Amino acid sequence: MTFIHNDKWYLSLPPCSTRVPCGGDDHRLRWDAGQLDLPAHPDAESELILAALGGEKADCVRIAETWARHAEDLMVLQVGPRDRADQIMASWNDVPRPPEESRHQGWVAMSGPPVAMPAPVRFLNPPRHGPQQVKHAMQAELERLRERNTDLLSLLALGPAFLFRLTGHIAAAHAPRLSAASRPALHAALSGRLAFLATEWIGADPGRVTGALHDGEGWGEVWRGGSGDLRITLPAGWLASVWACGLGLVARHLVVAVVRPGWPDAQVLALPEPGRDPVLLDVHGTDTGESAAHWET
Amino acid sequence: MDSERAETYLRLLAEAELRRAGALHGPGEFVVSGPHAMRLRRVARALVAVRALDDAVADAILDGFDLAVAVRQPNPQGRRPAMVALHSPAVRRRLARLAKSGSHQVTAPAPPPLARGPAYQAPDRVVPVGMMIPLRDDNARGELYLLGYSQTASGARFTVIAVLRGAPPLHLPDLVRRLTASDDSGHAYRLSFSGGRSAVNWAGLLRLQPDPPPGIRWLELTAPGGVVRRINLEPPARPAAVTVAATTGSPGEHLLHLIAVQILASAAAPGIPGRGTRMFTGPMGIHLGSELGETIEALHAAGALSPLSPVPGQLATLCESLDIGGHGIAALPVRELPKQWLSVLAYAHRRKRDLTTPRQGCAAVAVALPELDGVTISILGLHADESGTMMHVHARGIPAHLDPDATFLPVFWLRDDANRWHTALIGDWTTGDDDEFTAQLRIVPPLTQGTSVDLIAGGRSAEVRTTLLLDWR
Numbered sequence: 224m225t226f227i228h229n230d231k232w233y234l235s236l237p238p239c240s241t242r243v244p245c246g247g248d249d250h251r252l253r254w255d256a257g258q259l260d261l262p263a264h265p266d267a268e269s270e271l272i273l274a275a276l277g278g279e280k281a282d283c284v285r286i287a288e289t290w291a292r293h294a295e296d297l298m299v300l301q302v303g304p305r306d307r308a309d310q311i312m313a314s315w316n317d318v319p320r321p322p323e324e325s326r327h328q329g330w331v332a333m334s335g336p337p338v339a340m341p342a343p344v345r346f347l348n349p350p351r352h353g354p355q356q357v358k359h360a361m362q363a364e365l366e367r368l369r370e371r372n373t374d375l376l377s378l379l380a381l382g383p384a385f386l387f388r389l390t391g392h393i394a395a396a397h398a399p400r401l402s403a404a405s406r407p408a409l410h411a412a413l414s415g416r417l418a419f420l421a422t423e424w425i426g427a428d429p430g431r432v433t434g435a436l437h438d439g440e441g442w443g444e445v446w447r448g449g450s451g452d453l454r455i456t457l458p459a460g461w462l463a464s465v466w467a468c469g470l471g472l473v474a475r476h477l478v479v480a481v482v483r484p485g486w487p488d489a490q491v492l493a494l495p496e497p498g499r500d501p502v503l504l505d506v507h508g509t510d511t512g513e514s515a516a517h518w519e520t
Numbered sequence: 521m522d523s524e525r526a527e528t529y530l531r532l533l534a535e536a537e538l539r540r541a542g543a544l545h546g547p548g549e550f551v552v553s554g555p556h557a558m559r560l561r562r563v564a565r566a567l568v569a570v571r572a573l574d575d576a577v578a579d580a581i582l583d584g585f586d587l588a589v590a591v592r593q594p595n596p597q598g599r600r601p602a603m604v605a606l607h608s609p610a611v612r613r614r615l616a617r618l619a620k621s622g623s624h625q626v627t628a629p630a631p632p633p634l635a636r637g638p639a640y641q642a643p644d645r646v647v648p649v650g651m652m653i654p655l656r657d658d659n660a661r662g663e664l665y666l667l668g669y670s671q672t673a674s675g676a677r678f679t680v681i682a683v684l685r686g687a688p689p690l691h692l693p694d695l696v697r698r699l700t701a702s703d704d705s706g707h708a709y710r711l712s713f714s715g716g717r718s719a720v721n722w723a724g725l726l727r728l729q730p731d732p733p734p735g736i737r738w739l740e741l742t743a744p745g746g747v748v749r750r751i752n753l754e755p756p757a758r759p760a761a762v763t764v765a766a767t768t769g770s771p772g773e774h775l776l777h778l779i780a781v782q783i784l785a786s787a788a789a790p791g792i793p794g795r796g797t798r799m800f801t802g803p804m805g806i807h808l809g810s811e812l813g814e815t816i817e818a819l820h821a822a823g824a825l826s827p828l829s830p831v832p833g834q835l836a837t838l839c840e841s842l843d844i845g846g847h848g849i850a851a852l853p854v855r856e857l858p859k860q861w862l863s864v865l866a867y868a869h870r871r872k873r874d875l876t877t878p879r880q881g882c883a884a885v886a887v888a889l890p891e892l893d894g895v896t897i898s899i900l901g902l903h904a905d906e907s908g909t910m911m912h913v914h915a916r917g918i919p920a921h922l923d924p925d926a927t928f929l930p931v932f933w934l935r936d937d938a939n940r941w942h943t944a945l946i947g948d949w950t951t952g953d954d955d956e957f958t959a960q961l962r963i964v965p966p967l968t969q970g971t972s973v974d975l976i977a978g979g980r981s982a983e984v985r986t987t988l989l990l991d992w993r
Contacts, residue, residue, distance in 0.1 A: 301534070301584035302591065313591045361615050368611060372587060379591055403524045411531030418539065429539055 232395045232463035233257045234484035235470060237510040239384040244315050245282040252283060252381070254388050259287050286381070289374045290389070295396040297405060300412035300462075302375055303386045306419040307469075307514050311386070313379035319369070383514030391467030398460035401438060409459045410436050416462070417455050420471045425496060427453045442480040447497035465491070469515025473506050487516075521771060526572035526822035527581070533818075534560055534585045541589065560585060562811055563818045570771035570980075572822035583611065644916065645671040645734070646898045647753050649678065650884025650991065655695050656745050660686020662695075664743075665993070666726070667901025668886035669753055670914050674956045675731045679900040679912040680713070681882050682722040692722040698744045701728065704737045711741075720905045723912075725958055760887045762986040767978060772816075772825025774980045777931045779812070780835055784861060785945045785964040787842050787868040812839070813848025830854055834861070841865060860933045863941035867965040880904055883990040891917065892930050892979035899975070899988065900958075902967070909963040911944050916956045930977040930984075934963060937970040 238255035250263035261267050261283045274280035293299055304311055378389060394412070397405045414434030421427040428451055435456040437443035443457040457479060465471055470478045476493035479501055483490035487508040492501045508516040537556040564582060567573035649666040656662075662684030669678050682692050693713045701709040709732065715724010732739075739751045769777070816832050819825035825832075832851035838861060839847040857865070882903040889897045900912040911932075918928050932944035947962035967973065970990065977984045 298580065298584050301531070301581070302588045309592075311591050312594065317591075364615060365611075368583070375587060376591070407524060407527035407531050410528050411535050414532055415535035415538075418535070430536065 231484060232391055232460065232467070233388070235464070235468040235481060235486055235489045235508070235516075236388065236391075237486050237508070237516055239388070239512075241382050241385060243283060243286055243381070246279075250283050252286065252385075254385060257392070259290050261287055286377055289377050293374060293378060293389070294392045296393060297397070297408035297412075298371075299375065299378065299386075299389060299393055300408055302379070303390055304383055304514065305415050306471075307383070309419075311379050311383070313376050315380050318376045318380055319373050384512075387467045387469065387515050391463040394459055394462035394467065395464075398458065398463065401436070401459060406436060409462070410434065413457060413459065413462060416466055416471070417457075420466075420477065421453055421455065423472055424475065424477050425453075427451070442492060442501065445477070445479075445494055445497045453497060467515070469508075470506070470518055473504060473518045474520040476502070476504060478504075489518075521570070521572050522823040523572055523574065523577075526567045526818075526824070527577055529818055529821035530560070530564055530567060530573065530578065530581050533563055534581055534588075538585065538588055557582075557585065557589070559811070559814060563814060566775060566815045566818055567822055567824075570775050570819065570822070570824040572771070572819075572824045586611075644888055644896065644898065645669070645753070645755060646886045646888040646900065646914075647755055648884045648886035648901070649751055650993065651749055651751055652993070653699075653741060653743050653749055654745070654747055655682070655684065655743060657695070660684060662686075664692075664695075664726075665882050665884075665903075666751065667882055667884050667903065667912060668899075669751070670886070670888075670898050670900055671732065671734070671736075672914070672916055672956060674916075676728045677914075677958070678726040679958075680715075680722075680724060680726045681903045683720070684722065692717070695744070696726065700742045701739050703732055703739050705733070707732070709739075718905070718907055720907070721903075723903060723910065723960060756886075760986050760988070762887065762889060762984060764890050765983050765985075767981060767983050769831075769978075770825055770829065771980050772819035772822075773829055773831045774931070774978070775819065776816070776825070776831045776835055777978065779815075780831075780838055780861060781931055781943045781945065783835075783838060783842065783844070784864040784868070785943055785962070788864050788964045811848065813850060816849060816851070834858065838865070842868070860941040860943070864943060864965065867940070880906075881992045883988075883992050885988045885990060887975075887986055887988065889977055889984045889986065890982075892977060892984060893928075893981055895928055895930075895979075897930070897977065902963075902988075902990065904967060904992075909942075909966040910947055910960040911963055912958075912960055914956065914958045918955050918957050929961075930979040932961065933976040933978070934967075934988075935974040935976075936967060937972055940965075942967060942973075 233256060238253060240251050240253040242249040243252050244250075245263065248263075250261070253260040253262060264270055264281055264283050267281075267284050267287065270278075270281055270284050274284070379386065390412075394409065397409060401409070413436065414432070417434040418429035418432040421432045422429050431450075431452050433452070433454045435454065437456040437458045443455070443461075445456070446454045448454070455477075461479070464481045464484065465478050468481075468484075470481065470489070470491060472478065473491065473493060476495050478491045478493045480492040481489060482492055482503065487510075489506050489508070491504050491506055493504050494501050504520050506518045506520055508518045511517050537560050541556040561582060564573070564578040568575050568578050647669040649669050651666045653664040653666065654661065655664055662682055665681045665683075667679040667681065669676070684692060684695075696711050696713040699711045701711055703709070709728045709730070712727050712729065713722075713724055714727065715722060717723075728739075736753055738753055741749050741751060743749075767774075812835065816825065816835075820827060832849050833854035834857050836847065836849040836851055837853040837855075837857055839845075839849070840853055842865075882901060884901055885899060886901065887899045889899070895915050895917045897916075898914045900914055902909060902911050904910070915929065929946070934942040934944065936942065942963050942965055944961035944963045947960045967990075971992075972987055972989050974985065974987050
């Protein structure tokens, strides 16, 4: 039995779109078959060249750049959604404006009530001698963190459908080349998502569910101990080809692999319960317009 | 030890804490500074302390956790999640570390060093002094005791104790400004005091400015009133014998011994009853409640502590002997405790221990210990008064990125000549220069008598032993 390759993990996903604030308007941003499209900016590459020469950079383009910059960022897995019901409350109102905003129109036009700015960060141990280089290093670190958080908030503000897909991109990027630097984050990402799925699947206590990375032939293993412990071993690519496509649980079966990807029809390998052999299921998806599609046998 | 396992453990704990906080399905409690975040931070600090986890990796995980929590909460007071996360303890700690690591780049506004090149590579010099300098002015008088002298890359200083009498009480820093010093080559030096004041005396450092050259043989100190004292700074002809042996314990056991020492020192501290649950604080923060068990679990997971180690069971016994409940240690208590623990426990349980008058005075002793885990420690004298016994130490080689409360000091044990054991923890004040650090360690229980103590400094990789001959004055 062959499973899908990581570079085609998204074949079981329908396109999705959202609207983002851009230059005083709301523009549509679209994801389709692994690609991010900017319909309002048909020549985004030329816009990038103009921006490099000192022109304005459209916010849509900026968001697409952020998306590309974080397409392998494991921190997104830690911050992003664990399942459909996981409510992330970031909106465009939460995204700080980039510094250039003072010079041109952009997210200034965002709607919503004004947001109070927090007090400046105070240091536990301020520099005793106040040297410029120390201040600069601290300022640079603070700026780096602010930029990273702004990036992440922009991605979160795109909504759950995009976040599921971004999770898929990240997992698929790392799965074929697991390393000591990526394994811990992928292991935790897998465990965190499986804990919720297992609760829905067999009513498992999420605190007793352990996920582990499968690195070898086959789909992995599910083991249930006498005291309610549940250990699920799956490959890192499962996060992309199964979870990100909304296929984690179909008809009360835990999907462990995709055999024939596709939208809206696919074939998956799924476990009816721990300890049983997996079975092949032909599944059909319905686009609900939410985070992930709804799948049925 | 396995850093990948340590990182995985911390990340899995972050997932579990996010779930426990109820943050994943609807607004839960705000946990950026809540108990869930605190638990995660404590485990992160323990894993960093045993070098199982890199500081930057731990910070990244804590940052991610804070942001994950922040974006799942209603905007607190209209704050943006990104800004809430920027105020998190992990970020503050990192910025504080940057501030600390940068401070060594600062050139103090002092005269240039004398007769030495830009790259000062002379070995540290540690010399016992044991000299009293009388201090007088119109209304009061006192004595300044010089305990030890050390000269390292960051400068030269005496460890000092001063007793001042009169009304109004004298201010030692004012008096010190009136002292002058010159060396065997005729170079003159200014002196400055840094340290603290108790009800009884002043204790701290007398720094020489500018830095003396490495070959200095003696220094003459002139006090107000024309009193002149010549201080021999030649290294002793027969330095104290020091032995070094590799330790068999794991990094995790070392950390647990540090925690045990905190508990013992708190239980045996002056004025505190020996039994009963209370908060124990120290270099690793509070380690009671279920936190001790969580720390041990994390050390096991990171491979920093063997499952067969007896130390968790010994810690459980220690907690139970002090009526400390809820320690969370899964290991069963064991019957046998290390002899040092038993000795301090016996003191802690003694009802009338506070009636024993500690030894008064000071002892000029100076020993440079060999490097332990990258840190070189020198003992620079002891002093004792009604508040207890303090040991003056200087440490060099402390990584700039370490927090002030990090566990860079070894576990100290001192055995007096009555075969009683004492331990030592960072006490009243500390001061840092570059990668150097000077502190007074409080010896618990206080030394009461005797002319010598055997000192053991146990690091992660090795153990150093020496004998300090104490000539109390």
